[in-house]
Amino acid sequence: MAQPRISAYLPPDIDPTKAALAFGRRALPKLNEELQSAELLTQQRALMALCDLVHDPEKVYQAIEIGFLDNLKTLLGHPDNTVRQKTTEVLYLMSMHSVGRQGLIQNGVISALTGLLDDPVDICRKNTHQIFDMMAKLPEGYYYVGLNNLVKINIED
Numbered sequence: 001m002a003q004p005r006i007s008a009y010l011p012p013d014i015d016p017t018k019a020a021l022a023f024g025r026r027a028l029p030k031l032n033e034e035l036q037s038a039e040l041l042t043q044q045r046a047l048m049a050l051c052d053l054v055h056d057p058e059k060v061y062q063a064i065e066i067g068f069l070d071n072l073k074t075l076l077g078h079p080d081n082t083v084r085q086k087t088t089e090v091l092y093l094m095s096m097h098s099v100g101r102q103g104l105i106q107n108g109v110i111s112a113l114t115g116l117l118d119d120p121v122d123i124c125r126k127n128t129h130q131i132f133d134m135m136a137k138l139p140e141g142y143y144y145v146g147l148n149n150l151v152k153i154n155i156e157d
Contacts, residue, residue, distance in 0.1 A: 027053070028062050035071045040080060047075075047086035054090055057097040064094075064103035073112045081121045088116065088127035095134040104131075105140055 031053075034046035050068075053059045063069075075087040091109065094100030104110065116128045 028059065028066050028068070032063075032066050032068055032071060035068070035075065040083070043075070043078075044080075044082055044086065047083065047090060050090050051086060051093065054093045054100075057099055060094050060097045060100045060103070064099065064107075069103055069107040069109055073107070073109055076112050076116060081124075084116070084119065085121060085123050085127070088113075088124050088131070092127045092130050092134070095131045098138075101135055101138050102140075104135065105138075110135060 031046045031050050034042050035050075037043055037046070050063075054063060072087050072091060075083055078084055078087070091104065091113070095104055110132075113128050113131060116124050119125050119128070
């Protein structure tokens with residue numbers, strides 16, 4: 001029997017080019033406010049814009065200083081698949097930079113990510129495994145991945 005697969009394509013009403021984005025020093029604080037919004041579409045647009053910004057290590061550092069990681073940890077448990085997908089994508093992009101990996105370790109994001117190993121959305125699981133792979137490249141990250149018994153969980157599965 002065939003099983004349904006959730007598409008990696010975003011819903012048609014989400015257009016990152018239509019997101020209202022501030023420039024300069026105000027861009028990241030504005031996105032941080034939008035992540036805390038109660039409106040789903042606002043959160044999705046903020047995550048789309050954030051995915052574009054965190055390719056730059058300087059923006060990753062600024063995002064960590066502003067406190068994005070606490071909001072992103074909260075969004076990991078969001079009921080919407082798109083929000084979880086884009087949140088894990090942002091965290092993966094942040095983990096590609098050394099300052100991002102340090103921030104993920106210091107803010108306890110690794111333990112929050114363990115719940116997504118059994119996520120029903122394939123892309124969320126893939127992004128989560130990629131984050132753990134990037135984290136394990138640091139000795140400190142390897143320690144925290146081992147501390148949360150993630151190596152044992154992955155071997156048993």
